[in-house]
Amino acid sequence: MEHSPQLRPLGNSGLMVPTLTFGGNVLGWTADRDMSFSLLDACLDAGLNAIDTANVYSAFAPGMKGGESETLIGEWLHARGNRDQVMIFTKVGLPFGDTEAGLSRRLIELGIEASLKRLQTDHVDLYMAHRDDPAAPQEETMEAFAALVASGKVRAIGASNYTAERLGSALEVSKSHGWPRFESLQTLYNLVERPAFEGPLADLCRAEGLGVMTYFSLARGFLTGKYRTAADRSKSPRGEGASAYLNTKGLAVLGTLDRLAGELDSNPAQISLAWLLEKPGITTVIASATKPEQLHDLIGATRLALPAWAVAQLDEVSAE
Numbered sequence: 442m443e444h445s446p447q448l449r450p451l452g453n454s455g456l457m458v459p460t461l462t463f464g465g466n467v468l469g470w471t472a473d474r475d476m477s478f479s480l481l482d483a484c485l486d487a488g489l490n491a492i493d494t495a496n497v498y499s500a501f502a503p504g505m506k507g508g509e510s511e512t513l514i515g516e517w518l519h520a521r522g523n524r525d526q527v528m529i530f531t532k533v534g535l536p537f538g539d540t541e542a543g544l545s546r547r548l549i550e551l552g553i554e555a556s557l558k559r560l561q562t563d564h565v566d567l568y569m570a571h572r573d574d575p576a577a578p579q580e581e582t583m584e585a586f587a588a589l590v591a592s593g594k595v596r597a598i599g600a601s602n603y604t605a606e607r608l609g610s611a612l613e614v615s616k617s618h619g620w621p622r623f624e625s626l627q628t629l630y631n632l633v634e635r636p637a638f639e640g641p642l643a644d645l646c647r648a649e650g651l652g653v654m655t656y657f658s659l660a661r662g663f664l665t666g667k668y669r670t671a672a673d674r675s676k677s678p679r680g681e682g683a684s685a686y687l688n689t690k691g692l693a694v695l696g697t698l699d700r701l702a703g704e705l706d707s708n709p710a711q712i713s714l715a716w717l718l719e720k721p722g723i724t725t726v727i728a729s730a731t732k733p734e735q736l737h738d739l740i741g742a743t744r745l746a747l748p749a750w751a752v753a754q755l756d757e758v759s760a761e
Contacts, residue, residue: 445488446743449724451652452624454597456528456566458491460718460743462654463736464729465494469509470502471731477513478520483733487740491528493627493654493727495571496556500537507537508559515561524562530654531556532601532627534571544574546585553594568595569627572602579607579614587620599625599652605641612649625652625724631660632694632713632759633686643722652724655717659728660686664713666695690759697758701751707741714742716755 446459463484468477484492494514500507511531518524533552536542540552553568568589574582589595600608600623608626615622626646630638634657646653659665661682668683669692698709705712710728717726730736747755 446740449652451567451597451654451724452599452650454567454624454652456597456624458528458652458725459489460725461489461714461740462491462493462530462725462727463489464656464727465492465510465514466498467510467729467731468494468498468513470499470505474513474516476731478517479733480730480736481514481517482521483736485523485526487737489736489740490526491530491566491725493530493656495532495535495569496540496552496559497532497535497537497571507540508555511556511559515559519561528566529560529562530567530569530599531560531565532569532571534574542574544570544577544582544585546581549582549585549589553589557594564594564596566596567599567625568597569599569601569625570603570623573600573604573607575607579611580618583611583614583620583622584618587615587618590621597621597624599623599627599654601627601656602629603642605645608642609645623651625654627654627656627727629657630655630717630720630723631658632664632698632716632755633660633691635759636761647722651722653722654725654727655723656727658717658726659710659713660691663687663691664694664698664709666698666709669695693758694755697754701754705745705747705751707745708738710739711742711745712747712751712755714739715745715747716752718742719747719752 446461448457451458494510497507498510499505534544586598612622628638663683663686701712702708714726728739
């Protein structure tokens with residue numbers, strides 16, 4: 442086993458998570474069953490025992506129905522008999538197939554039962570609201586999540602894609618009723634997309650002691666340096682999304698990453714993730730890989746301590 446990434450507390454959930462969390466959106470999509478099993482084995486061997494998924498993965502991809510990621514994780518857990526060695530994070534709230542969007546009590550209850558069945562387990566470690574549902578009263582939503590914690594089906598709850606205002610009100614609802622609160626926020630945050638998190642949302646998470654998990658940590662692969670021209674978008678199924686960052690700012694960020702990679706004997710992906718891990722309040726970065734060698738390369742970011750001058754240069758080139 443290679444050196445394990447350090448662990449950080451996820452809010453007050455009691456969960457200690459590695460600084461790199463494996464993004465399970467690729468499972469059953471860009472990684473077939475055999476490769477998915479190899480990737481999950483490699484994660485555990487490297488001490489990456491936190492797997493992030495969602496019931497909707499990967500309904501966004503052509504030919505996918507949703508539920509594929511959870512199903513493959515469940516098959517892997519069953520085949521390996523290692524449920525007690527792994528933390529499973531999943532989400533509810535987005536539509537796919539016959540599943541409605543929303544965070545009503547009914548949809549949360551239906552969502553957890555379907556996820557547990559696909560995952561072949563009796564509990565998940567972190568259950569998240571995939572996005573806010575303004576149509577559902579927050580009292581109803583938070584009470585439903587609290588009931589899942591009380592039942593033992595969920596160890597902790599978290600939010601994803603919430604505004605500071607709505608996250609703050611959800612925390613107040615839980616506090617006023619004595620219910621378990623959201624202990625984490627999963628948010629879009631990377632070197633080329635900083636505004637969604639920085640400001641009121643980051644301030645709230647730090648003030649309340651919430652764990653923060655970043656998604657699109659490598660900007661759909663753009664920050665690996667793989668996509669540098671419009672022609673590069675054909676390199677992978679994610680190329681179209683990554684090409685959206687091919688602008689003056691994105692290319693300037695890549696230029697700085699290239700230079701720092703040479704000076705620090707690293708690479709753009711590792712430096713990008715290490716920059717996130719230097720930001721106050723960030724608990725873990727979510728990143729995916731489609732081959733074990735890519736995964737081991739990402740793990741290098743957890744061992745890279747960026748000097749203050751490098752962080753400052755990245756802060757400057759990535760500022761709005």
